[in-house]
Amino acid sequence: MPLSPRQRGFTLVEILIVLLLLGIVTSLAVVNVGPPSLQRMGKLEGSRLASLLEYMQDQSLLEYRYYRLSVTPDEYQVFIFDEAKELWVMDSADKSHRLPEGLKLQLSLKDDSVATLGTLVDGRGESMAVTNVLVAPDGSLSPFSLALYENESKLVVFSLASDGLNISSAEGRKE
Numbered sequence: 034m035p036l037s038p039r040q041r042g043f044t045l046v047e048i049l050i051v052l053l054l055l056g057i058v059t060s061l062a063v064v065n066v067g068p069p070s071l072q073r074m075g076k077l078e079g080s081r082l083a084s085l086l087e088y089m090q091d092q093s094l095l096e097y098r099y100y101r102l103s104v105t106p107d108e109y110q111v112f113i114f115d116e117a118k119e120l121w122v123m124d125s126a127d128k129s130h131r132l133p134e135g136l137k138l139q140l141s142l143k144d145d146s147v148a149t150l151g152t153l154v155d156g157r158g159e160s161m162a163v164t165n166v167l168v169a170p171d172g173s174l175s176p177f178s179l180a181l182y183e184n185e186s187k188l189v190v191f192s193l194a195s196d197g198l199n200i201s202s203a204e205g206r207k208e
Contacts (some may be wrong), residue, residue: 071183072190074133076204079181079191081130083202085111086166086174086193090200093168100124100168104140104179107132137184140164143176166195173197 089100089111099114101121108131111124123129132138142164168174174195181191192203 071133071135072188075136075181075183075190078132078136079193079202079204082109082179082181082191083193083200086168086195086200089168090172090174093170094172097170099170102166102168103163104138104166105163106137106139109138132181135184136190137182139180139182140166141178142166143178174200 086102089102092098093100098116101112101114103110103112108129110129112121113124114120115122166175166177174197176195176197178194179192180189182189190204194201
């Protein structure tokens, strides 16, 4: 039985409707995936910092060594105390980590007797104020609160705090 002309394929209108729907779905995907927002980058950076501190706690217990997280408004860096040389050495696995443009860190220490304040000389020979969170060989760390915020709006996108043993985190509150 031969097919009628109506049953042989799609009409031009049907093809255009399918193409229109594909275009709408594609544009929605591009808008949702798009470039990362400062808030999203801040949350990822905050999660990275929380994981790094938990890793430092675990490593200090396993290796029975002191660790130090040095924080400036624009970057952070991990150091390990070398008892043989009696000095802090940079952790070879984690070089200085610079924050994405537009984000800043603010670290407040709850007990100045445990953590240290100091200066750090950068690659250009400029010194900058540094705040340190110490992690002891028993896994305890300096009580602190750390805020990761947008530089322009001062909107806190991620915060971390420690009571000396536990680390807690929160997302997206305003100062």
